[in-house]
Amino acid sequence: MEHQKYDCKSYNIHVVKTNRFKTTKIEAIFRLPVEKDNLAIYSFLAEMLGYSTKKYPSKRSIAIKLENMYNAYRHVYANKVGNCLNLVFAMDFINPEFIEEKNYLEEIITFLCEMITKPNISSQEFDINDFELVKNNILLDIDSIEENAEKKAINNALKSMDSKSVSSYNILGTKDDANKITMSKLYDCYLYLINNATIDFFIVGNTNTDNIVKLIKKHFVNHRIRNNKIDYYIDNKLKKHFELTKEESSFTQSQLVMIYNLDNLTKDEKEITFHLLNYILGSGGLTSKLYRYIREENNYCYCVSSMYFKYDNLLCIASSLSIENIDNAIKLVKKAIKEMQKGEFSEEELNDAKRSLLLSLNVNKNNPNAVLANYEFEYFLGNYSIEKKIELLETITKEDIVKLAKKIKENTIYVLSEATNERN
């Protein structure tokens, strides 16, 4: 896919031109380094900026405007990628070639830019009603983690690992953090974002590139030049051996989470080798070691997740199972990791993993979100393109996997146990 970058001094515009999709996707990404104290307020700000604008001062008026733009979809959110905090303004819309109205693209760009530059602010304050409603939504979102056993267990496991690590910070912050946010702090935060974030626009779709660049330049005027140097990868502390934490819950099924450090991975290992290792270990479904040992041979669980937290340099293994099977499941996870380190897997398994990963990479080429995300990280971090990953895939050997597996280091075991009365 052809892509071009336009340097607009205070921000860049990146266009990935393709006729593959009938929709166009635009993301304006504002980047800042993560600090423990800025996550809650930027999540709050993102929700506020998507909630209303000066011209569309209610959620309902925004909904009507979006329907009038042929059900264009907007999403404003904050997320954390390693040490980087992103505030993302995203819009998906039907390719202008299908729409008769000639100013359709300009309407979309105007709306997107208004969310960023013309929020619903009077006398340096956001609308008080919106503020209260958004605060309520944020508090609910924080609470909702408590209703989901797996999410709760993974969050708690990361906190048990190291509550000072950026990996353990929730993007929404805590309820205390949310309650401390005031109207004036939020306004200051907005100004800080506009003046200090590194800004990039990414577009994927079949659009007239010159026209879209011209329209963004027309509607997004920003003279502050910022280029925050952010080291994305989090350096999580190593431990000599597993530390175990157990907590009780009201859930009816227990949760096991095991966290491993990934120590000093090379670029190729991060980009491709670990994905292959993880296919063989646990992310490759029923034929992977973890599924075979924990589900198929011992029937302890329905599913087991083996998640690569790339920018945290962590491997997280999680499963829902009965409390009486937890100890045995832990032994089986350890056994699977040890086998990877000893090279106890066949060339055939590696080749199967390569073929499966190739399918995933090919599928990514057909998904606008994946195309955009891949390009964004190519630009931000110099990550490999999908094509380069496919090329590299074939060169990975069993020795590469074993060498990488030896960099997997024990860190934390966390158990969220089911309610005692349920066990009885």
Place this chain on the structure above:
Amino acid sequence: MKEIKIKGVNEVVYEHTLKNGLKVYIWKYNLSEEINISLTVKYGSIHTHFKVDNSEYSVPNGTAHFLEHIKFNEANNVTAHDYFYKLGSYVNAYTTYDHTTYEVMCSNQVKDNLEHLLYFVLNPYFTKGLIQKEKPIIVEEAKMTLNNPYNIGYNALQNNLYIESNKRFLVTGMPEEIRKITIEDVTNVFNNYYHPKNMVLIVTGNVNPYEVEKIVNEYFSDKDFGKYHNPQIISNKEPNDVVKKHDEISTVVTKEKLLKSFKIPKKNLKVYSDLYLRVLFTIVMDINFGSTSLFKEEIITNKLVDDIYYLVNVEDDHVIITFEVSSSYPNEISNKIEEKMGHLECDEDEFVRKNRVLIASTILDYEDAVDVNNDIRASILKYNKVIDNMRDVFTKLTCEDGKKIIKLIKKYQSVEVVLKPNK
């Protein structure tokens, strides 16, 4: 092969019927490397009681889902997963109330993928040992479902909404029901329902339709599945009444949640086909309860609710509308929804805008192999044909139809479940 031209989007779906009764649908899309192949059996969790040639059979709840799990086993201690993994393909399956689907995602080797999907689904390999082995896994799956407060709430809601329909039971079955399933139960279901005539094969993506037709024809050329006995599902007609109007459950929620369903008899709505009903209800409910409605704006602004969602289902005898609301005032909001349902509105401007959105959305159909596969399946299962004129359906409907449907839905029952935080 029959060519079904999809109006307004310049796309073609190919339809082919084999001698054994299997229906095959193919959509070619060469801009993508993806290929999605699905084989759907018209047998789901609600079909637990049936009649074949004057003999009646009953199987435990959860049998359809259990069969889906063990169907992946093949002789010589291998599974279908092993085969597809070696091809670099992805295989999965799921069971719903009324069907079971086995699907493969790949980007090459169509013949191998397609033939093996047909092979493993259509050939039984059941042993008592495999049945016993799978039980604890499925019990853990059911427990996982029941470990989620919303699932507990929806299960209670379905239990209170339906008097006769098996939709009141979990698709997986409850742990005690799963433990009762025998090799005879799964064999019985397999023998009676897993026949090509009761299946639909859908292939979408980067394929040549004629090549697919050839592969399928050759695969079945030397296979005889015998006569399809067309089992008759035994079920009582679902009454218009409900079991229990109000229920409360203490669970792991942090704030009250209201789940509320309306059961609207279709008897009075029969001037419209199911397809038109689905579209009309979608528009009317969106006008009254969606993001652009004054109702939603008012209840959120007045802090009566945090958020409200709804879902429309057009079923055999009823239209079911289900609301999910997070609110500190579940009783008040329940009354407000009830009151609004009794005074639905259909504004001309709103109707035109919503309908314009639907017409525009047809532009986005036929872009993704998985989505198109799912859309064709839904169409076949609901309407027994590929809908080729969706744009015409939207264009034909007017605000007057919206007003008419509102007049026709005066009689209905409602049930609700309030989820409360554990004390």
